[in-house]
Amino acid sequence: MTDLWDGLSRAFWLVATLDAELSEIALRSLQVSLGALLVGSAIALPLAALLAVRRFRARRAVIAVLNALMGLPPVVVGLVVYVLLSRSGPFGVLGLLFTPTAMVIAQVIIIVPLIASIAHQSLRDLWAEYHDLLISMNVTQTQKIATLLWDARRALLTASLAGFGRAIGEVGAIMIVGGNIDHATRVLTTAIALETGKGDFALALALGFILIALAIFVNLTIHWLGRTEREGRW
């Protein structure tokens, strides 16, 4: 129990003194996870809309697979990305292994199925509502997708934030592809794993509390920017 209190006070002092190393890894955590959030949403949301409006043979199978991949084990994703990006791998020439970019790539793979599945749920419901009208108006496929994405934007925000939550708390994949290199690829989660290994529980806990605070802060900011729960019904 004393460890918890030590952790809390340590966290307080780290934040209060604006510890340089802490700011660096916290900022990197944010950069990597927000990067993954942006790229992941850019892929997952249009994909979800396409799955909602388009009827093709493999549609059900794709949705089932996406749902299943929500539980994709990060360690395995990290391993696969590692193999692909390693010197001898197909993308080795890019020299991306052990860089923040590699971490973003791994996180994108982890969160795309999650965002797409959640987004698809709400887009499917909205499409059921809009179907007759948009068919009647003869709008093109692209226009349908744009309309759905825009009108469901608040539900999609929730989907994206779920993805962000998974990304910022994730350690298995980025540990493997990033390598937890000081001043290069160390982020909050990998630092926690390291400090725990070293037995410095207070510091590990402090970092943990800061991670949670950061996640809450980002969520609140995005909700505030998106003005959810303020106007209308949706």
Added chain:
Amino acid sequence: MSDMFPLSVKGAKTSRRGKVLVGPVDLELDGQGTCVVIGPNGAGKTSLLRLLHGAARLNSGQINWACSTEAAHHDQTFVFQRPVMLRRSVEDNLIYPLRMRGMARKQAKALAADWAERVGLQDMLRRPAPVLSGGEQQKLALARALIVAPKLVFLDEPCASLDGRAMREIEEILQEARAGGTRLILSTHDMGQAKRLADTVVFMFQGQVHEHSPAEPFFAQPETSRAAAFLRGDIVE
């Protein structure tokens, strides 16, 4: 005036999961006035409208417009029994079909303001459409259907579950559109409304067009006994 008419329907049939909803239907429609589709529940009024509009699958037979089917679809709109509101403001609902057809935002907004005024929604342009009352939603749906200046508008029981005042307002808008040369094909349950609006009447029964005739003789003396019974208010099954 419109070049999409006459519309000629030959043996058109639509079915769903093996059950025939409408047809085979033979129908000739020319390009003027209001055609009212009446008949008991489940007679296929909605399905007929959807079939003509191209929203229901044509399983057999033909629907021939005087122009190409594509051009015909471009010039027609559909108002649903339960209005579909985009989760946007009233104004954004109004400009939506115009924007989808490539009109500039500014021009579309001017037109939207004009139409909002015509249907009496000018004070609600900023309100989210899904929170409007039933009558307001239907008026918005009507304005959204008419704003693209279609040559033909399908209306599927547009006044179902609306009170007298909302119904009168909607009928006024419809009469105005008709006077402007827009062809209206409307299904209704309300015999009073049918009599007020109809130039011609299509009487549907069990998925078939039983009678298609000018309104006056139809209401005075229907040709078939079923239509007569229906007009008398008997339950026809």
